Amino acid sequence: MLKAGIIGLPNVGKSTLFNAVVANAKAQAANFPFCTIEPNIGTVDVPDERLQVLGEISSSKVLVPTRIEFVDIAGLVKGASKGEGLGNKFLSNIREVDAIIHVLRCFDDDEVIHVSGEVNPINDLEVINLELGLADLSQIEKRRERLKKQLRVSEEAKIEDNALEKILENIQNGGPARNVQLTEHEKIIIKPLGLLTLKPIIYAINLSENELSTGNAYSEEIENYAEIDGSECINISAQVESELVDLAVEEKEDYLNSIGVNEGGLKTLIKASYKLLGLSTYFTTGEKESRAWTIKSGMTAPEAAGVIHSDFEKGFIRAQTINYEKFVQAGSMSESRNKGWIRSEGKDYLVKEGDIMEFLFNT
Numbered sequence: 001m002l003k004a005g006i007i008g009l010p011n012v013g014k015s016t017l018f019n020a021v022v023a024n025a026k027a028q029a030a031n032f033p034f035c036t037i038e039p040n041i042g043t044v045d046v047p048d049e050r051l052q053v054l055g056e057i058s059s060s061k062v063l064v065p066t067r068i069e070f071v072d073i074a075g076l077v078k079g080a081s082k083g084e085g086l087g088n089k090f091l092s093n094i095r096e097v098d099a100i101i102h103v104l105r106c107f108d109d110d111e112v113i114h115v116s117g118e119v120n121p122i123n124d125l126e127v128i129n130l131e132l133g134l135a136d137l138s139q140i141e142k143r144r145e146r147l148k149k150q151l152r153v154s155e156e157a158k159i160e161d162n163a164l165e166k167i168l169e170n171i172q173n174g175g176p177a178r179n180v181q182l183t184e185h186e187k188i189i190i191k192p193l194g195l196l197t198l199k200p201i202i203y204a205i206n207l208s209e210n211e212l213s214t215g216n217a218y219s220e221e222i223e224n225y226a227e228i229d230g231s232e233c234i235n236i237s238a239q240v241e242s243e244l245v246d247l248a249v250e251e252k253e254d255y256l257n258s259i260g261v262n263e264g265g266l267k268t269l270i271k272a273s274y275k276l277l278g279l280s281t282y283f284t285t286g287e288k289e290s291r292a293w294t295i296k297s298g299m300t301a302p303e304a305a306g307v308i309h310s311d312f313e314k315g316f317i318r319a320q321t322i323n324y325e326k327f328v329q330a331g332s333m334s335e336s337r338n339k340g341w342i343r344s345e346g347k348d349y350l351v352k353e354g355d356i357m358e359f360l361f362n363t
Contacts, residue, residue, distance in 0.1 A: 001043070002294060003069045004273055005097035006204075009124050012105040013206040013238035018042070018072035020241030021266045040072040046270055046281075046292065050324055050354065054283055054290040057332060064291040066281065068270060071097055091135050095194040099273055100201045102128065103238075106218035107208040121218050122225060125203070132196040133171045139193060140164050140171075160189045171197060179230055200276045202232040204269070212237045213260030232276045236265040280353040283324065284308075285333075301349040305359040315362035319345045324354035 008014045022042030045065040055063045073093045094100065104121040144164055150157035163186040167177045176197035182190075190198075203226050205219045212235060215223075219235060226233035244252050244264055256262060274280070280297045282304060283290065295304050301321075306313030322330075322342045330336040351357070 001067055001069050002099070002273065002277065002279070003071060003097045004099045004101050004269070005071045005073050005094055006101045006103060007073050007094065007128065008103035008105075009127065012103050012124065014103045015040070015072055016238040017103060017204070017206070017236065017241060017265065018070060020238060020245055021269065022070055041069060042072075043067045043069045044266065046294070047267055048281065048292055051283070051290055051292050053328060054285045054324075054356070057328065058285045058290055059287055060285065060290040061287065062289040064289055066292040066294040068273065070101075091132075091196065094132075094196055094199070097199065099277055100199050101204050101269065101273075102201055103204045103206050103236075104218075104222055106205045106216060106222065107211065109208075119218070121205075122221050125222065125225065129176070129197070133174075133176070136177060136195045136197050137168065137171055139195065140168050143193060144168075156189065159186060162186075163190050167195070167198075176201075176229070200231070201229075202234060202269070202272045202276055204234055204236050207235055207237050209237055209240050209243075209259055212240055232272045234268050234272045236268060238265075241265045280351070282351050282353075282355045282357055284358065285327075285356055295351060297353075299351050300347060301345050301351055301357070301359075302347050304351045304357065305361065308359070311363065312359050312361050316347060317360040317362060319349065320358040320360070321345045321349070322356050323352065324356060327356050 006014050006018055018040060022044055044067065046068055048065060051063050051065055054060070071093065102125065104124055105119060106121050108119055144161055147157050147161045147164075151161060163182055166182070167180050167190075170180045171177060177195045178198050178200060203222050205215070205222050207215065207219060211219075215235060223233050240256075240259065240261075241264065243255065247255060252264065256264065274294075278297045279294055281292050281294055283292055285291075293304070293307050295307055299307075301319040302313045302316035305316055305319065320342050321344075322336050326341045327333075327336055330339055330341060333342075336342050
């Protein structure tokens with residue numbers, strides 16, 4: 001399951017956003033620093049209209065969407081890398097997530113306290129990025145010290161040390177580890193370190209209801225920063241998400257239309273997360289159930305089968321495959337076969353977004 005950590009300085013709207021996108025979340029949202037101490041965790045279904053259509057066509061008894069886990073992590077302050085505030089707890093929680101959603105306050109409101117005394121999202125962003133970088137520097141230096149004894153006898157140690165040296169130099173120059181060009185082998189070797197600036201990041205620009213569709217000067221600054229940083233950037237409003245929670249489906253659509261946006265924050269976050277992490281979706285469908293499966297884009301058919309069960313990958317023979325649009329056009333699996341639209345794909349087939357698959361394998 002994809003795990004995304006929601007981070008930010010205290011009082012930028014993290015917990016409010018978390019409460020809104022995770023329907024059964026119990027995160028406390030209050031107007032004082034360090035409101036969140038222990039991370040709040042909630043899982044949500046990934047919205048996908050295609051699953052409903054597949055269920056209707058196949059007369060499925062059950063629909064099983066794929067899921068994403070959101071973690072509301074304690075607010076961070078300057079000095080976190082040295083243990084200030086809740087720094088150590090904050091940093092350890094970030095190491096456990098696949099992607100970071102960095103919430104940045106981009107609205108003015110005299111009634112909502114800002115931990116730094118003024119709204120300055122670029123400064124907020126740099127405070128956190130600096131702390132993540134300092135934490136990584138400390139970890140890299142400790143690891144390289146331990147590698148010294150192995151450098152003469154281990155080629156793997158030399159490769160790891162070289163990769164860490166490149167990352168160290170980039171962080172010292174103000175850049176994140178994720179922007180360093182590494183080979184696939186280097187990425188595998190350094191992965192156990194759990195470097196914080198190596199994690200992909202989405203800057204979630206928290207705007208007021210009135211500025212959600214248009215943005216403002218603050219959001220423009222963040223967008224420019226994200227483009228240079230090579231990160232994803234989305235507009236979102238914790239205020240709007242809170243309003244949506246108690247509305248019926250049609251009322252939600254009317255409300256969103258009235259403020260000039262066409263989807264809620266959950267869909268926006270998930271789309272950005274999938275794009276950032278290079279994920280895609282394939283389906284299985286039948287009378288028993290229709291189910292969505294999340295995979296890394298570019299996975300082969302056996303690797304995709306392994307997401308269901310490792311035995312499927314080990315004993316893979318072939319995959320019966322049809323794309324979603326073709327299946328819907330045919331109107332049933334039997335008609336898809338009659339039209340000759342179901343393909344038999346082997347071990348080298350790269351699964352495409354929206355493929356519907358049935359795997360044949362040896363037990």
